[in-house]
Amino acid sequence: xxxxxxxxxxxxxxxxxxxxxxxxxxxxxxxxxxxxxxxxxxxxxxxxxxxxxxxxxxxxxxxxxxxxxxxxxxxxxxxxxxxxxxxxxxxxxxxxxxxxxxxxxxxxxxxxxxxxxxxxxxxxxxxxxxxxxxxxxxxxxxxxxxxxxxxxxxxxxxxxxxxxxxxxxxxxxxxxxxxxxxxxxxxxxxxxxxxxxxxxxxxxxxxxxxxxxxxxxxxxxxxxxxxxxxxxxxxxxxxxxxxxxxxxxxxxxxxxxxxxxxxxxxxxxxxxxxxxxxxxxxxxxxxxxxxxxxxxxxxxxxxxxxxxxxxxxxxxxxxxxxxxxxxxxxxxxxxx
Numbered sequence: 001x002x003x004x005x006x007x008x009x010x011x012x013x014x015x016x017x018x019x020x021x022x023x024x025x026x027x028x029x030x031x032x033x034x035x036x037x038x039x040x041x042x043x044x045x046x047x048x049x050x051x052x053x054x055x056x057x058x059x060x061x062x063x064x065x066x067x068x069x070x071x072x073x074x075x076x077x078x079x080x081x082x083x084x085x086x087x088x089x090x091x092x093x094x095x096x097x098x099x100x101x102x103x104x105x106x107x108x109x110x111x112x113x114x115x116x117x118x119x120x121x122x123x124x125x126x127x128x129x130x131x132x133x134x135x136x137x138x139x140x141x142x143x144x145x146x147x148x149x150x151x152x153x154x155x156x157x158x159x160x161x162x163x164x165x166x167x168x169x170x171x172x173x174x175x176x177x178x179x180x181x182x183x184x185x186x187x188x189x190x191x192x193x194x195x196x197x198x199x200x201x202x203x204x205x206x207x208x209x210x211x212x213x214x215x216x217x218x219x220x221x222x223x224x225x226x227x228x229x230x231x232x233x234x235x236x237x238x239x240x241x242x243x244x245x246x247x248x249x250x251x252x253x254x255x256x257x258x259x260x261x262x263x264x265x266x267x268x269x270x271x272x273x274x275x276x277x278x279x280x281x282x283x284x285x286x287x288x289x290x291x292x293x294x295x296x297x298x299x300x301x302x303x304x305x306x307x308x309x310x311x312x313x314x315x316x317x318x319x320x321x322x323x324x325x326x327x328x329x330x331x332x333x334x335x336x
Contacts, residue, residue: 003027004224004295007037008270011228014044025054027299034301035224039065039108065108072096072111075165079114080197082133086125090198091117091191093170093209097200098229101192105232110225113157113166117201119188120171127155127169135160135167151177173209173254174216182212182254203237204250211263212256219313223294224270230263231271244276266290 001009006028010017020028032038042061050058076096083090091097093115098106118126135158139145148156153176155169172184187209191199201209207230214226237243251260264280265287267273293312296305303309 002295003031003299003301004035004297005270007031007035007041008224008295011037011041011044012231012270012272014048017045017048017050023299025051029054029057030299030301031297034297034303036110036222037225037228039068039110040225040228041108043108062108065110068111069099069106069109071163071165072099072114075114075160075163075167076100076198077196078133078160078163079116079130079167082129082135083118083126084197086122086129088118088122088126089188089191091188092194092198092200093117093173094213095229097206100194100198101200103233104236105229107232109229113168115168115170117170117173117184117188117191120184123155123169123171130158130167130169134162138166151175173212178216180212180255180259182208182256186253202250203233203240204243204247205254207233207237207247207263208251208254208256208260211251211260212254214263215259219309220290220293221309223290227263227267227270227294231267231273234264234267234273234275238274244279248279262287262290266294270294 006024010020010028017028028041029038032041038058038061042058042065045058046062072095076092080090092100095106095109095111096114097103098109099111100106137145138157138159139148145156148154153170153172153174157166157168159166173182173187174180187201187205190202190205192202193199200206210226210229210233214220214223214230240246247260248257251257261280262284264273264275265283268275268280269283269287269291289308292305293308296303296308298304
């Protein structure tokens with residue numbers, strides 16, 4: 001079994017780890033680390049009778065994940081304090097949202113930047129409030145600032161030098177130039193308050209956002225973690241009344257039905273996620289191309305299939321921007 005598929009199989013059913021041999025463990029752990037899923041794997045395997053060296057590695061991973069969770073929640077609190085006087089809605093996204101809301105998708109999850117969603121009309125005041133609170137620009141290049149402000153779905157990234165943590169301030173979840181056009185106002189209006197001045201997306205919107213992020217971001221790097229998020233969210237929310245219909249309605253509202261359906265099919269293929277067949281539809285021939293890209297790692301965790309990675313990188317830019325705008329942007333970046 002290919003190393004990435006082995007990782008997916010063990011995440012789906014931890015009991016499968018009991019039959020692994022030495023080389024299998026090497027592949028499993030290195031690929032999990034490369035895919036930022038080692039913390040998730042460590043929690044899934046907690047309590048099983050495993051080789052002592054593996055137990056030690058997984059124990060360290062759980063400690064690291066707990067530390068990352070604390071950092072993520074503290075950074076969200078710092079942003080909340082900076083933005084609270086503005087009285088604007090602030091929606092926390094991605095991994096920080098999962099741990100803040102106490103969802104199973106947050107257990108052991110690797111969390112990087114803090115991502116927040118605010119109304120586009122509030123971007124100016126939010127930007128100034130964060131800068132006044134100590135955040136600084138990551139990208140000093142004027143062209144990068146112009147590019148983000150004119151074409152992207154977020155401000156240029158900011159970092160706090162004392163905590164070395166980055167914040168991405170979104171006003172929607174995909175670039176305005178992308179072919180799908182999510183309803184950012186609906187995302188914010190239907191967000192669920194956490195009781196501390198912050199909110200998280202509704203359950204269905206969380207899954208739609210994860211699907212959008214998976215297919216529109218780069219060359220699908222980190223895609224196994226995104227699909228693991230979707231698996232965990234689907235399993236957690238599956239018992240909500242009429243959830244399949246709600247998810248379909250939200251995906252339709254955000255013009256992301258095809259992306260959400262494909263993400264659900266791929267989650268089923270990788271993680272045996274229970275899926276509503278009428279919603280996700282049958283597997284398509286092109287699903288295999290996505291799986292080939294998502295599982296392109298060797299037994300040492302190194303990326304393989306550079307042609308496939310490059311093809312998906314080009315595709316991500318193609319769906320983000322009209323061809324002429326994309327050509328101009330790439331030409332400008334190449335010249336600089």
